[in-house]
Amino acid sequence: MNKELYFNIKDKYPNVRIIAVSKYTSDENIKELFSLGHKEFAENKVQDLLRKKEELSKEISWHFIGNLQKNKINHLIKTKPILWQSCTSFALAHEVDKRLDYKLDCLLQINSSCEDSKSGISTQQALDEYLKIQNECSNLNLIGIMCIGAIDEKYTQKSFEDCYKIYEEVKKYGAKICSMGMSSDYELAIKCGSNMIRLGSILFK
8 A cells, every 4th residue: 555645645635535446456455545534435335345444444424426226226225325426317316305204415516527438417507407416416515516537538627627627616516525636647637626536546546
């Protein structure tokens, strides 16, 4: 585990929340990072989130960041993540909302890179979709947006800038989180306004 890098990022960007993406690392590495005082981890598969939540420290705060299949909704609800980062549409939000018996914080995922390989709502539809979820899904507490930067480095900055513009629009409706940036592009994402980054491979080398 790259302890030096972890503390360097924390010191350099004190106002940015680091979410440790643990999907490709061992339980031992998770325990080591947790022992350093880090509490927020993320998984992209519901079954992995279920197992790790049951077997690891109850003090860990789990995020779900993966594509949510409809047949996994009940399992996700059972895990009670502190944040569901990957709500990709009103239709999916509605399916989750009607099965919830508690308030679940979530982010709307924006496909700001306009890439077919990525999930999420288009930038053009984002504001309308955000407000529709907020108004019609009473068990979901929509508190911001998330995106994945463009694969082509020529467009990565623009994809972050476009996402941040949407964040600025939804802040007036209570948004507090702009989750942008992963191991390969987190510094650029922070430069573009991100206040939450999702780091996996560079932390768990």
